[in-house]
Amino acid sequence: MPVYLSNTLINELQEQTESFLNKAIGEWQMIKHSQFALKESPEKWSATQCLEHLNSYGRYYLPVMEKAIREARKKDWKATTHFKSGWLGNYFTQLMMPKEDGSLGKKMSSPKDHYPVSNFNSHQVIGVFIEQQEKLLQLLEDARSIDLNKASCPISIAKFIKLKLGDTFLFFIAHQYRHIIQAEKALQAAGVLQGAEVLYFNPGKIAS
Structure with a gap:
């Protein structure tokens, strides 16, 4: 399994x-x-739907990760030099990762409670997304002081299964990357001129 400097x-x-x-x-x-909410075809998501899907996961995982950090501090699980990914966490992260050419790879069905309807206000959805990214940045900073191996989080689809906090961060951000690429493709189909590319997510480059 991949090992990282924490x-x-x-x-x-x-x-x-x-x-x-x-x-x-x-x-x-x-x-x-009108452009952000445009669907290329009935079966494809708009950019708004892609972000609302991510927001729905943020509503679950951000509080769960915050709780894991808080509990690790109570138990005095101090930061370690290295984080070793677990087999399940690494599997989930790799499952989410788009291919190098930007294609999404294996198509997956979203659970009902994370399936976005198409009538959301895009600017409200973007506002929530921004708030969640700011919260995630703070949680990552808070996590510097704790053991990413010992702290753990229950996954949304089966709360009796837990991932290491380090793997939860990796999976969560890989999932975001996947659907942001999808949102960018939806915007391109809607005629929006592409701006700067999102940073290519490749955690393997820093693993040993």
Whole structure:
């Protein structure tokens, strides 16, 4: 399983999250709702739906990660030099990762409670997304002081299964990357000129 220097991993995850945040603030907020909500075809999601899907996961995982950090502090689980990914956490992260050419790879069905309807206000959805990225950046900073191996989080689809906090961060951000790429493709289909590319997420480059 991949092994990371804990601080290097957090730096990488923060940089990736800042890339998402900059995209939302610098570009998405300026796009008309009609374009952000446009679906290329009935079976495909609009950019609004892609972000609302991510927001629904943020509503679950951000409080769960915050709780894991709080409990780790209570138990005095101090930061370690290295984080070793678990087999299940690494599997979930790899499952989420798009291919190098930007294609999404294996198509997956979303659980009912995370399936986005198509009538959301795009600017409200973008606003929530921005708030969640800012919260995620703070949680990553808070996690520097704790053991990413011992702290753990229950996954949303089966709360009796727990992932290491480090894997939860990796999976959560890989999932965001996947659907942000999807949102960018939806915007391209809607005729929106593409701005700066989102930072390519490749945690393997810093693993040993």
